[in-house]
Amino acid sequence: MSTMTYGWVEEKLEIVDAAVREVFERMLWEECRVSNVDWARGERICAWIEMRGEPEGCCRVEVAAAAGDLLTDTLLGSEGDWDAELIDDAVGELCNMITGGVKSRLGAKPGACRITLPMVLRTGGDSRFDTGAGQVPVWEDAAGIETVRRLYWFGQASTLAVTLQLRKS
Numbered sequence: 001m002s003t004m005t006y007g008w009v010e011e012k013l014e015i016v017d018a019a020v021r022e023v024f025e026r027m028l029w030e031e032c033r034v035s036n037v038d039w040a041r042g043e044r045i046c047a048w049i050e051m052r053g054e055p056e057g058c059c060r061v062e063v064a065a066a067a068g069d070l071l072t073d074t075l076l077g078s079e080g081d082w083d084a085e086l087i088d089d090a091v092g093e094l095c096n097m098i099t100g101g102v103k104s105r106l107g108a109k110p111g112a113c114r115i116t117l118p119m120v121l122r123t124g125g126d127s128r129f130d131t132g133a134g135q136v137p138v139w140e141d142a143a144g145i146e147t148v149r150r151l152y153w154f155g156q157a158s159t160l161a162v163t164l165q166l167r168k169s
Contacts, residue, residue: 003014008146009053009146009148012146012148012164012166013148013150013162014026015102015105016098016102016148016150016162017034017108017150018101018105019098019100019101019102020029020032020098020101020150020152020160020162022101023094023101024097024154025096027097028074028075029074029138030074030154030155031111031154032152032153032154032160033062033109033152033153033154034150034151034152035151035152035153035159036151037151042064042065042066042124043064043065043066043123043124044062044063044065044122044123044130045062045064045065045068045087045088045091045120045121045122046060046061046065046091046093046117046119046120046121046122046123047064047088047091047094047095048061048064048118048119049062049093049095049099049102049116049117049118049119049121050115050116050160051099051107051108051113051114051115051117051166052113052114052115052116053112053113053114054108054109054113055106055108055113055166055167056104056113056166056167057145057164057165057166057167058163058164058165058169059095059098059099059102059162059163059164059165060095060161060162060163060164060165061091061095061098061142061160061161062160062161062162062163063091063092063094063158063159063160063161064158064159066158067154067155067158067159067160068082068087068088068090068091069081069082069087069154070092070154070158071086071087071091071094071154072086073144074155075090075093075094084122086121089120091118091120092117092119092120093118095118095120096118098162099115100115102164103115125147130131132166139163142154144167144168145165145166145167145168146165146166146167146168147155147162147163147164147165148159149151149162149164150162
């Protein structure tokens with residue numbers, strides 16, 4: 001790996017870290033720490049938002065399905081027995097807030113980059129996100145795409161993964 005690529009990766013991880021930290025500490029009043037331990041297989045909730053324009057890319061947020069209730073409690077400020085649709089909305093909103101923080105830290109000029117509405121799906125734990133009806137955009141093999149992924153812990157033992165993919169300019 002070249003020094004140039006290493007610098008790009010570190011810079012983008014710092015941007016993702018800052019966006020995640022801002023959302024959790026300032027908006028959710030919750031600590032979120034970087035983790036180097038991936039989670040076990042199991043159902044996950046994945047939300048993604050595309051950035052169209054400059055920069056162009058995708059921000060993806062994954063949480064273990066078991067953490068969905070905790071995240072929804074935190075976002076809504078109360079405990080409840082939430083249905084799957086509301087939990088999915090909470091994960092989509094988390095992705096929206098993180099993507100907005102990433103976009104602003106990437107220096108997007110006003111009007112130069114638009115973000116899509118969040119798309120959310122549940123998976124059986126396979127990192128390929130095969131839903132039978134399509135897949136979450138994963139451009140790992142596409143030419144000109146750079147990818148960074150970071151794992152975090154929040155709450156007692158809930159896992160969050162954030163993946164940022166950007167087209168090289």
